[in-house]
Amino acid sequence: MSPLVLLILSALGGLLGLDSTGALQVMVSRPLVVGGITGLVLGCLAGAAESGAATGLAAGGLVELLWIGGLPVGSVVPPDGVSAAMTAAAAAVLLRNGGAGEAAAAIGVLASIPVGALGARAEVIQRLLTARLSARAECAVERGEAVSVGGLLAAALGLAWLRGVLVCALCLGLGIPALGWILGHLPLDGVRALKWCFWLFWLLGLAVAADHFWERRGLKYAAGLALVLAILGTQYDVSQQMILSLAVAGAAAAGLWRWAHALRGEE
């Protein structure tokens, strides 16, 4: 990765990271979106935008599922999804040469775990520094001095952006070459294992999501639809549109039924 690309991605990571807490919170900081954007940027630079975006989305989507239960409730700081998804997507796109697509994505996802934890640690430090800014402003108000709350907020956002940039730069700058070296020195059996891991991680991601939404009554519907779609998908020549329609219609019907049931219960 060239220094210019590293700079662009880090600046972008800092910007997207603002969305996670400080600004807007429209969820462009979620791993699914960050993975897609990272893949698109790297794909565009390599002249393969579509395949880059798809690879980035696969890695980002996987990180999204694995951390689906991380909630920013109260003062809890969940793992940093931006730096984690960016690292996973960049590894998946940049290290996929030689038919090692799934292996590169899997090693990227494995690396995203410590990266996310490092990002969360950095955010804790940033919030402690922001507390100092807030305390200074309160002291100034006590003394009767004029305080620009907008300026204070801008400074705090600047601090958050800088934190995001530094974490992304560190993880991409050091992490991607290190992962490339590991992947290059793995025996063939290791690469094969990582390819399997990619699919096992998807299963784990879905299990994490099922655990998050766990409801005993819903399990039989979920299992039933899984079975029907698995049979339809493998035993019959059913189109992709039909599969998608069945999945969405099944989920919507179950959700509406449960919603109506809950409304009746409230009454």
Next chain:
Amino acid sequence: MTLSWEVRFKTTLRSLFLQGAWNFDRMQNVGWAFCFEPALRALYPDPARRAAALKRHLELFNTHPYMAGYILGAALKAEAEAAGGAEDGEERVARIKSSLAPALAAVGDAFFWATLRPASALLGVAWLWLAPHPLHLAAPLVFLAAYNLPGLWLRMHSIQVGYEKGEGVAMHVAALRLPAATEGLRMAALVLVGAVAGCLARVGHPETGARVPIVDNFLFLGAGLSMLLLLRLAVRPVVLLVLCTLGALILAMAIPG
């Protein structure tokens, strides 16, 4: 005294930055004061009174950022009445903040953070795997639309509702019946998980088109159910991630390629 539409609109836009200076000591205090600044300018032309009001609004505050609009609206109304000389006006502002913030935080956390966001993300992931190519690349847009349509609608109109209803805004939020919607969304999301799991073996990797290298679909689903069982037994996902990697390595060494 009343606050103009323009001031309320500015407050609404500023509420998108409520957590801009979130800190462990006073949490959303700076963001709250930032949202209130246009109202304070309009209500207190005297700098000394304005500074005193700003000091009150720099006190600790924390709630769910999406539900904060209701509290902001109700507090704006109370602040306007306080500026107009209403008795116990300042206490009412403090009371609104302290009573509504925890209650609405609980509702917002359960609906937006714990349900709508993961359910929308799951819809995006399902779209990525199940939509025909190249429509599958729109997965992030599907996620963002599913999440932000209700989210932004609530954020854009909640300050106005809070301003109109005042302290009675809690009744309005209760009438939205978000807990019932939460239950419905959770059920839909769980069924969607099943749908994606059932299809995963067939559809292939979004970019390479590679199929799941485990031939038997039902063995694949069985492995997923085992992972779910372990998660229900409180095994952490990170532990399972490591176990999956180790298991795959051992299998790869045992089975000749």
